[in-house]
Amino acid sequence: MEQGNRVRVSINNLSKTFYSNAGEAINVVNGISFDVYNNEFLVILGPGRCGKTILLNMITGLQKPDSGEVSIDGRVVTGVAPEMGMVFQKLGLMPWLTIMENVEFGPKMRGVSKKERREKAAHFLDLVGLTGFENHYPYQLSGGMKQRVGIARAYANDAQILVMDEPFGQLDAQTRYNMQMEIVSIAEKERRTIIFVTNNIEEAIKVGDRIILFTKCPAQVKEIYPILMPKPRDEISREFLNIRSEISDNTDLAL
Amino acid sequence: MAKLENQVEHAGDVRQDSTVKKAVNAILPFVSIIILVLIWFIASGYNSRILPSPVAVIQRIGKLLVTPLSGSTLFGHAGISLLRVFISLFFALLLGIPMGILIGWNRTFSATVGTIFELIRPIPSLAWIPLIIVWFGIGELPKIIMVFMAALMPVVVNSYTAIKLLPPLYLDVGRMFNASTDGELLRNVVLPASLPTIFAGVRNATSVGWMVVLAAEMLAAKSGLGFLINRGMESFDVPLIMTGMVLIGVVGALLALATNLIERRLCPWNRGIVSE
Numbered sequence: 325m326e327q328g329n330r331v332r333v334s335i336n337n338l339s340k341t342f343y344s345n346a347g348e349a350i351n352v353v354n355g356i357s358f359d360v361y362n363n364e365f366l367v368i369l370g371p372g373r374c375g376k377t378i379l380l381n382m383i384t385g386l387q388k389p390d391s392g393e394v395s396i397d398g399r400v401v402t403g404v405a406p407e408m409g410m411v412f413q414k415l416g417l418m419p420w421l422t423i424m425e426n427v428e429f430g431p432k433m434r435g436v437s438k439k440e441r442r443e444k445a446a447h448f449l450d451l452v453g454l455t456g457f458e459n460h461y462p463y464q465l466s467g468g469m470k471q472r473v474g475i476a477r478a479y480a481n482d483a484q485i486l487v488m489d490e491p492f493g494q495l496d497a498q499t500r501y502n503m504q505m506e507i508v509s510i511a512e513k514e515r516r517t518i519i520f521v522t523n524n525i526e527e528a529i530k531v532g533d534r535i536i537l538f539t540k541c542p543a544q545v546k547e548i549y550p551i552l553m554p555k556p557r558d559e560i561s562r563e564f565l566n567i568r569s570e571i572s573d574n575t576d577l578a579l
Numbered sequence: 580m581a582k583l584e585n586q587v588e589h590a591g592d593v594r595q596d597s598t599v600k601k602a603v604n605a606i607l608p609f610v611s612i613i614i615l616v617l618i619w620f621i622a623s624g625y626n627s628r629i630l631p632s633p634v635a636v637i638q639r640i641g642k643l644l645v646t647p648l649s650g651s652t653l654f655g656h657a658g659i660s661l662l663r664v665f666i667s668l669f670f671a672l673l674l675g676i677p678m679g680i681l682i683g684w685n686r687t688f689s690a691t692v693g694t695i696f697e698l699i700r701p702i703p704s705l706a707w708i709p710l711i712i713v714w715f716g717i718g719e720l721p722k723i724i725m726v727f728m729a730a731l732m733p734v735v736v737n738s739y740t741a742i743k744l745l746p747p748l749y750l751d752v753g754r755m756f757n758a759s760t761d762g763e764l765l766r767n768v769v770l771p772a773s774l775p776t777i778f779a780g781v782r783n784a785t786s787v788g789w790m791v792v793l794a795a796e797m798l799a800a801k802s803g804l805g806f807l808i809n810r811g812m813e814s815f816d817v818p819l820i821m822t823g824m825v826l827i828g829v830v831g832a833l834l835a836l837a838t839n840l841i842e843r844r845l846c847p848w849n850r851g852i853v854s855e
Contacts, residue, residue: 381751384755386751386754386755404754404755404759406757408755409755410755412748412751412752414748416748416749416751416752418749418752418768418771418772419772419848419849420771420772420774420846420848421771421848429756429767430756430757433756433757433758433759433763433767434757461847461848462848463848477756481756481757
């Protein structure tokens with residue numbers, strides 16, 4: 325791959341077990357290891373409720389693993405690393421902040437000057453096509469627009485590693501399709517390392533440089549597929565359909 | 580009053596009414612008021628001693644606007660009642676908001692102060708009045724304390740409920756976007772997220788405070804709208820009783836309107852989320 329395969333994030337043997345009220349142990353993530361290369365668009369594909377969100381929370385540092393570790397550029401991290409950014413499945417836009425204030429929240433907390441962070445936020449709002457909506461509140465925006473704000477917010481925080489947790493899962497089919505095209509073009513314009521989680525095979529093949537296929541709960545790596553087709557990808561090309569059937573034949577459940 | 584307006588607005592959003600229907604709906608409130616006054620008029624014809632006519636009440640209001648009673652005109656009495664509420668409310672917010680936030684945020688505080696608070700809370704504020712009179716007499720201070728006690732409860736309850744109900748997602752987002760310390764999270768995430776609920780508590784506190792101040796004034800006072808009503812009863816001046824009642828209603832409605840306006844200024848994003 326063009327990035328020269330430099331490992332950016334290394335996930336090493338992560339495990340997490342929860343205990344139900346009855347004291348029953350539920351092993352959600354079981355010894356997961358994989359590497360994420362610099363500036364690649366990595367897709368984690370797995371069935372719903374298979375511990376993907378927990379895994380992501382451990383990668384971003386929001387939750388502590390029971391065992392195993394995450395390292396960035398060879399350095400083991402605990403807690404939320406400043407290199408990490410996240411696009412949340414449930415958006416998590418602050419309803420009391422305007423779109424501009426939401427996007428500049430990260431830089432503001434880091435103490436970046438108002439002028440500088442406004443410029444940066446404006447740049448990324450433009451990139452996601454939301455110029456003109458700076459002074460709106462989230463409730464005034466459609467689902468697709470809100471998720472664009474979430475993406476702009478993660479980019480504006482100067483995150484070098486972006487974790488996206490089923491970012492399009494709550495969008496209607498048409499909007500979802502458009503956002504897939506858009507995230508590909510955004511990722512081409514602003515190169516970052518992206519870890520993108522989805523349960524949708526077509527989406528995975530459309531956006532990913534590499535796809536890691538997970539098993540059902542407890543989550544484990546089942547197979548890794550490099551996708552070498554040039555982007556943007558044609559969903560009805562023979563190559564696309566071949567990869568698609570190869571992956572779906574290998575899954576445990578209907579995804 | 581303002582609440583009713585809200586509901587009408589929302590109903591209008593859902594159904595597309597014709598212009599005629601809209602005009603009728605706009606007139607109806609006035610029609611109902613006119614009918615009420617008419618019934619009042621007719622009824623007062625039977626026994627105007629115990630039910631004075633609207634004209635008698637208006638005349639009484641007019642008289643009290645210029646001739647002081649017990650040292651104050653009508654506006655003076657309304658102003659005194661309002662002042663008592665505002666002073667009490669000020670202290671209730673000053674103490675209640677930080678207290679509610681601490682109970683919601685800090686486990687130790689919740690287990691100690693929160694528990695005591697839960698024990699005291701079910702006692703209605705009016706039940707405090709006799710004890711407060713025994714302890715503090717019948718001056719200005721006991722009235723302030725009574726209203727303060729009444730206003731404190733909704734402020735504290737709403738403040739800690741707001742924090743307990745805060746979606747954990749916002750905290751994750753805050754931490755993901757560099758709000759690393761508890762203080763930063765509190766200032767930038769927890770407080771703004773809780774503001775609408777806290778403010779709903781303030782609104783309740785205002786209306787409860789307005790009720791309790793009148794009760795306190797009816798028991799023992801030489802001024803205030805509650806005093807006017809009581810004086811009216813003692814001297815069998817029924818128009819005076821009704822004057823007090825009318826003003827209590829008007830001031831109460833204005834208070835509700837004012838808190839609604841302040842809320843809109845303070846939480847402009849809130850209109851899209853809750854339609855209370």
